[in-house]
Amino acid sequence: MTVTEAVHTRAHIDLAERARQVLPGGATHASRSYDPRIYVARSSGSRKWLIDGTELIDYTMGHGALLLGHAHPAIVTAVQEQVARGTHYGAAHPLEVEWAELITALVPSADKVRFTASGTEAVMLALRVARAATGRDRILKLQEHFHGWSDAVSPFLDRDGRTRTPAGVPAALGLLTTVVRTDDPADLEAALAGGDVAAVIMEASGAHYGQLPLDPSFIAAARAASTATGTVLIFDEVVTGFRVAPGGMQSVLGITPDISVLGKVMAGGLPSGAVAGRGALLELLATTIAHPGTFNANPLSAVAGIATLRLVADGAPQRTADAYATSLAAEWTGALAAAGIPGTIRRLSSILHIFLGEPSAQARIANAMRAEGVDILNTSAFCSSVHTIADLEQSVAAFARAIVVASSPT
Numbered sequence: 258m259t260v261t262e263a264v265h266t267r268a269h270i271d272l273a274e275r276a277r278q279v280l281p282g283g284a285t286h287a288s289r290s291y292d293p294r295i296y297v298a299r300s301s302g303s304r305k306w307l308i309d310g311t312e313l314i315d316y317t318m319g320h321g322a323l324l325l326g327h328a329h330p331a332i333v334t335a336v337q338e339q340v341a342r343g344t345h346y347g348a349a350h351p352l353e354v355e356w357a358e359l360i361t362a363l364v365p366s367a368d369k370v371r372f373t374a375s376g377t378e379a380v381m382l383a384l385r386v387a388r389a390a391t392g393r394d395r396i397l398k399l400q401e402h403f404h405g406w407s408d409a410v411s412p413f414l415d416r417d418g419r420t421r422t423p424a425g426v427p428a429a430l431g432l433l434t435t436v437v438r439t440d441d442p443a444d445l446e447a448a449l450a451g452g453d454v455a456a457v458i459m460e461a462s463g464a465h466y467g468q469l470p471l472d473p474s475f476i477a478a479a480r481a482a483s484t485a486t487g488t489v490l491i492f493d494e495v496v497t498g499f500r501v502a503p504g505g506m507q508s509v510l511g512i513t514p515d516i517s518v519l520g521k522v523m524a525g526g527l528p529s530g531a532v533a534g535r536g537a538l539l540e541l542l543a544t545t546i547a548h549p550g551t552f553n554a555n556p557l558s559a560v561a562g563i564a565t566l567r568l569v570a571d572g573a574p575q576r577t578a579d580a581y582a583t584s585l586a587a588e589w590t591g592a593l594a595a596a597g598i599p600g601t602i603r604r605l606s607s608i609l610h611i612f613l614g615e616p617s618a619q620a621r622i623a624n625a626m627r628a629e630g631v632d633i634l635n636t637s638a639f640c641s642s643v644h645t646i647a648d649l650e651q652s653v654a655a656f657a658r659a660i661v662v663a664s665s666p667t
Contacts, residue, residue: 268308272296288320288635291624295632300327303644305632314631314648314655316638321466321496321608322521324565324574326643331568332525335560344557352559359566360533363503366492366517367533371542372554376495376520377405379530380458382548383516384409386532387456387489389541395454397435397445397488399471401464404493404518410458412436439464439471442478449486457483458491461506461514466496467605468637473510480512489538495520495530499565501606503572522569525561528552574642578607581649582640585609588653598660609638613663621663628662629655 273294276283284290298308303326305315315327325332339352357370373379384396396409404410408422412431415421422431435454437444448454457479463471483490492514497506499522507513516534523531532539542548552558568574586602586609593600599614611633613619619636626633631652 266309269294269296272308293624295627302326302328303641303648312630313627314644314652316609316640316652317632317634318639318641319526320521320634321500321639322524322526323639324500324522324578324607324641325525325568326641327526329525329564329568329643331564332561335564336527336557339556339560342556345552345555350554350556350559352556352563353554356554356559356562356566359563359570360519360523360531363499363505363566363570364494364517364519364533365504365507365513366515366535368536369539370531370533371539371548373530373532373550374528374552374555375405376493376518376530377407378550379495379518379520379532380404380410380493381407383491383518383532383534384456384458385546385548386516386534386538386541387491389545390489390538391455391487393453393455394433395435396433397437397448397454397457399445399459399464400436400438401469402458402460402493403465404458404460405495409434414438439469439475442475442482445475445479446482449482449488452486454486454488456489456491456516458493458518460497461492461494461510461512462497462501462605465610466608466637467603468610470603470605473512476510476512480514483515489516490514491516491518493518496608497606499523499569500575500578500608502575503570522565523562524558525565527555527558527561529555529558529562575607577642578640578644581642581644582607582609582638585638585640585649585652588649589656592653592657593660596657596660596664598664600660607640609640611636611638613660615664618660618664622659625659625663626655629659631655631659 282290296308297305299306306312360370361367400414408426408430411426412420412422412434414436420431420436422428435448437448463469494505494517498519502508520530586604589602601612603610623633
């Protein structure tokens with residue numbers, strides 16, 4: 258059975274209808290609201306299976322969290338053993354210490370770590386630390402850079418260059434967030450010159466984990482300007498942390514922020530986030546800032562994180578995933594050329610971004626790929642250390658067919 262046939266079976270149709278009755282839009286995440294919907298029953302390695310047994314090659318990889326693939330044996334064993342010992346102690350435990358020690362050993366900016374339950378929460382906490390440390394209220398972010406859904410990082414520039422806030426975020430809050438473009442560091446430097454900005458936050462990879470690359474000279478300028486004005490520089494490494502290198506994007510660039518925001522790979526696919534940074538800043542959480550959180554450093558997330566970070570610390574899984582992504586990018590680029598379809602494949606480490614020349618084709622490529630048995634995240638593909646040559650061959654063939662379908666007039 259093909260994926261196209263599978264999503265139209267009675268099991269999928271009935272489940273989609275049930276979902277619409279109890280979930281807004283029938284979904285639990287903006288990126289999972291596509292139609293037709295697929296429902297996954299299990300996953301292993303580089304594959305996942307729908308509720309009727311249909312098999313897909315997976316490049317969503319837990320929205321980028323699964324560098325080691327689905328259900329890695331070491332992570333599964335660690336979580337299974339921990340479940341029997343307890344899922345929530347409501348107290349400090351040795352696992353949180355070991356987990357933090359692994360992070361501080363790998364991430365250049367991490368003197369100390371405070372855990373949260375998600376990347377969005379980690380961003381919220383990092384901004385609070387920056388405001389408390391500087392006594393300032395304003396935040397500066399870069400256009401198109403994504404830091405979760407919290408209010409402070411939601412403002413954006415419209416086509417006329419005016420700051421806007423999305424639905425549900427008061428315009429008054431937007432006045433505390435300055436959004437600058439990334440084509441001229443002078444704009445950033447001018448915005449910081451007044452000395453009233455608490456923090457600059459950015460994806461050091463460029464917007465949307467490398468879809469829109471950021472010139473390293475811009476990042477260096479941001480580091481220098483932040484230092485000169487007493488502004489806290491925050492790197493959002495929720496996606497890139499431990500994936501592009503054991504030390505994250507900052508280790509690749511050789512530029513160290515004051516605070517790093519982490520998530521995804523750090524917890525091996527379980528929920529978590531972290532704020533890691535200079536000791537003096539993080540110690541504000543012990544003296545000035547009250548930060549509760551029922552699931553901070555939850556034992557299950559901690560053991561999954563420990564198992565993962567032990568495996569990725571030497572960089573071998575990253576190199577394997579990068580090599581696979583390099584081959585896949587070359588093959589997909591060749592498929593575009595062979596079909597005469599305009600487009601490019603951009604690679605950041607083990608992450609691929611698909612850009613098709615026609616907007617309509619860009620909008621349809623994910624569904625076209627799923628119909629061919631390959632699941633991508635919108636227009637991005639997260640490669641893992643367990644994708645195989647067979648996966649590569651099937652993915653190339655699927656892409657060659659999908660781009661023709663996506664590019665065809667409806």
